[in-house]
Amino acid sequence: MRVLIIKTSSMGDVVHTLPALTDAAAAIPGIVFDWVVEEGFAEIPGWHPAVDKVIPVAIRRWRKSPLAAVKGIEWKAFKTQIRKENYDLVIDAQGLLKSAILMRLVKAPRAGMDSETVREKIAAWFYHRKFHIPREQHAVERTRQLFAAALNYDRPTSRGDYAIDCSKFKLGGEREPYAVFLHGTTRHDKHWPETYWLELCKQAVDAGYEIRLPWGSDAERERAQRLAALTDQVKVLPRLNLQGVAAELQYANFVVSVDTGLGHLAAALNRPTVALYGPTSPDLVGTYGANQCHLLAGDFPRGELPATDPVVMTSLTPRRVWQALTALLKESA
Numbered sequence: 612m613r614v615l616i617i618k619t620s621s622m623g624d625v626v627h628t629l630p631a632l633t634d635a636a637a638a639i640p641g642i643v644f645d646w647v648v649e650e651g652f653a654e655i656p657g658w659h660p661a662v663d664k665v666i667p668v669a670i671r672r673w674r675k676s677p678l679a680a681v682k683g684i685e686w687k688a689f690k691t692q693i694r695k696e697n698y699d700l701v702i703d704a705q706g707l708l709k710s711a712i713l714m715r716l717v718k719a720p721r722a723g724m725d726s727e728t729v730r731e732k733i734a735a736w737f738y739h740r741k742f743h744i745p746r747e748q749h750a751v752e753r754t755r756q757l758f759a760a761a762l763n764y765d766r767p768t769s770r771g772d773y774a775i776d777c778s779k780f781k782l783g784g785e786r787e788p789y790a791v792f793l794h795g796t797t798r799h800d801k802h803w804p805e806t807y808w809l810e811l812c813k814q815a816v817d818a819g820y821e822i823r824l825p826w827g828s829d830a831e832r833e834r835a836q837r838l839a840a841l842t843d844q845v846k847v848l849p850r851l852n853l854q855g856v857a858a859e860l861q862y863a864n865f866v867v868s869v870d871t872g873l874g875h876l877a878a879a880l881n882r883p884t885v886a887l888y889g890p891t892s893p894d895l896v897g898t899y900g901a902n903q904c905h906l907l908a909g910d911f912p913r914g915e916l917p918a919t920d921p922v923v924m925t926s927l928t929p930r931r932v933w934q935a936l937t938a939l940l941k942e943s944a
Contacts, residue, residue, distance in 0.1 A: 612639060612641065612642045612643070612694060612699050612700075613642075613643045613644075613645065613663075613697070613698050613699055613809050614635075614642065614643070614644050614645075614696045614699060614700045614701070614702060614762070615644070615645050615646075615647065615693075615700070615701045615702070615717060615719070616628065616632075616644055616645070616646045616647065616701075617647045617701065617702065617704060617705055617710045617711075617713050617714050618647070618700055618704040618710070619647060619648055619649045619652075619668055619670060619705060619709070619710060619713075620647060620648065620649040620651075620652060620670075620671070620705075621652075621872055622652050622655070622872025622873070622875065622876070623872045623874075623875040624652075624705070624750070625648060625652045625655050625656070625748075625753045626655060626773070626872070626873065626875040626876055626878075626879050627750045627896075627899065628704050628754050629655075629658075629659050629773040629774065629775065629879065630751055630754070630755055630771025630773055630774075630782070631751075631754045631755045631757070631758035631759075631771070632644055632659050632661045632662065632720055632758075632774070633659070633661070633772045633774040634693065634755055634758060634759065634764070634766060634767055634771070635661070635682075635758050635759075635762055635764070636661040636774075637767075638759075638762070638764035638765075639762060639764065640704060640877070642661065642728050643661065643662075643663045643715065643760075644656075644659075644661050644662050644663065645662070645663055645664040645665070645666060645696060645698075646662055646664070646666065646694065647666045647713060647879060648665060648666070648667065648668065649667070649668060649669070649671060649931050650667040650668065650669050650672075651671070652851040652853070653667040654667050654852065655853060655876075657779075658775045658776055658777075658811070658857075659773075659774055659775065659776070660774060660776055660781055661774075664696075665728065666689070666692050666693055667689075668689055668713065669685060669689075670709055670904065672859060673685070673686070673687070687898060690716055692754060693713075693716050693717060694716065694717065694718075695780075697719075698717055698719040699719065699720075700719060700720050700721075700722060700759065700761065700762070701717050701719045701720070701721045702722050702757070703721065703722070703723035703734065703737075703738065704723075704754055704757065704758075705730070705733045705734075706723060706724055706729040706730035706731065706734055707730055707734055708733050708734050709732050709893075710734065711723070711733075711734040711735075711736075711737035711738070712737070713736065715737055716799075718928070720739045720740060721737060721738045721739050721740070722738055722739070722740040722741075722742070722743055722757075722761040723737075723738040723740075723741065723742070723757070723941065724741065724743070724744045724757060724846075725742060725743050725744075726739040726741070727743060727750055728743055728744045728745065729744055730906065736885070739917045742756075742757060742760040742761065742762060742801055744756050744757050744760070746895075747895075748895070749769050749894070749895055749896070749897075749899055750895060750896050751899045752771070753886055755767075755771055756907045762937050770900070770901070771899065771900075771934065773879040773880075773900070775857075775879055775880060777857075777861050779854065780854045780855070780858035780861065781858065781861075782856045782858045782859070782861070782862055786821050786862055787821055788819060788821065788837060788864050789820055789821040789823055789863060790820045790822055790863055790864055790865050790866065791820065791822075791823050791824075791825065791859055791860055791862060791863045791866045791867075791877070791882075792808065792811070792812070792822055792823070792824055792866075792867050792868075793809055793825065793840075793866060793867065793868035793869060793871055793873045793874055793877065794804055794824065794826055794831065794834060794835070794869065795826060795828065795830075795834075795869075795871060795873075796869045796870055796871040797807065797823075797829035797868045797871075798890075799868055800889060800890045800923050800924075801870045801871070801889060801891065801921075802869060802892065802921060802924070803836060803869050803887050803924055804919040804920060804921070804924060804925075805837070805838070807888070807919065807924070807927075807928065807929050807932075808834075808838055808917065809838055810929040811829070811867065811929045811932060811933065812841055812842075812845050813837055813841065814929065814933050815834055815839075815933075815934050816842055816844045820844075820864065821844050821845075821846065822838075822845040822846065823846050823848055823859055823863070824838060824839065824845065824846065824847050824848060825848045825851060825856050825859065825873070826847070826848070826898050827850070828851065831895075832847070832850075833864075835847040836849075840867070845855065852861050853876075856876070857876060857880065859880055860873070860876060860877045860880050861880050862884070863877075863882055864883070864940075865882065865883040865884070865885070865934065865936060865939070865940060866882045866883070866884040867884070867887070867932065868884055868885070868886050868887065868898070869887050870886065870887070870888055870889075870891055870893075871885075874886050874897055874898050875899070877898070878898035878900040879900065881900060881901055881902060882902065883902040883903075883936075883939050883940055883943045884898055884902065884903055884904070885904045885906060885932060885935050885936045885939060886898045886903065886904070886905050886906070887906050887924070887927055887932065888905060888907045888908065888925045889907075889908040889909075889910075889921065889923040889927065890907065890923050891906055892907070893905040893907070901943075902942075902943040903940065904936070904938075904939045906931065906932060907925055907927075908925070908926050908927040908937055911926040911927060911928075911931060912926060913926040914924055914926075916928070
């Protein structure tokens with residue numbers, strides 16, 4: 612059986628889809644998946660053993676000049692590639708109009724969530740098979756339930772397994788204890804104050820850990836360089852692709868992350884992770900897996916603390932993060 616998945620973005624959404632493939636592969640021996648995904652995240656689906664072909668799409672880039680894109684070579688090449696195989700089923704795991712339109716390019720039964728539970732109601736008009744998947748559950752569990760319904764097996768009751776093949780990004784050589792701090796995110800109010808990162812670096816280095824700082828933009832690189840000025844034990848990593856970041860995360864003793872896609876990757880790799888949340892809630896889309904600790908700024912009193920930037924994160928102090936991290940490492944040992 613060959614199934615096409617439409618799940619283009621974001622990084623966290625793509626990572627959250629992996630456990631559903633693990634369920635399906637266990638329930639239906641020999642099932643094979645192809646996956647349509649945004650070009651920037653095209654490395655991730657190939658890490659799952661049930662995925663055969665990864666079909667990159669560039670909607671984010673194309674929509675800047677949609678008319679030129681539709682008439683261009685890349686769009687024609689994408690349509691040719693997506694139509695090469697005969698699929699038994701297409702599953703829209705994104706639930707948006709853009710993903711529903713993409714699945715119409717394939718001549719196969721189309722499955723997705725019904726109009727009451729899909730992310731954009733109009734997307735449900737494109738499906739042949741529609742399933743009611745309650746919203747009040749984590750995104751991983753919703754996707755697992757969708758795949759189970761679409762492929763007609765019982766969803767396992769155990770926690771979802773990402774089943775990432777880590778042999779695809781092994782690091783060589785001996786490694787001293789180290790941590791990865793995921794300090795970059797898109798929204799300003801999701802950032803943790805730089806002064807807090809600096810204090811946490813001091814605590815972790817004093818405890819015997821090297822700190823590694825990945826980055827993906829000039830602003831993130833500059834922040835990492837300022838933090839690394841503290842000591843030689845805080846290191847700015849070179850610019851890495853997702854496979855390179857995954858390799859660094861895979862062998863980390865622990866990870867501290869703001870609300871960002873790489874935090875979900877750390878969870879998928881089963882790294883002890885303290886994830887920091889200010890304006891958002893992790894209940895439905897937080898890091899998912901073993902050895903995860905979610906800290907919400909709103910759960911702590913601000914007291915007499917001076918305001919930081921962003922203010923929403925003021926109460927989530929380095930002391931509280933270090934205490935949570937120490938407890939997590941004891942539990943996961």
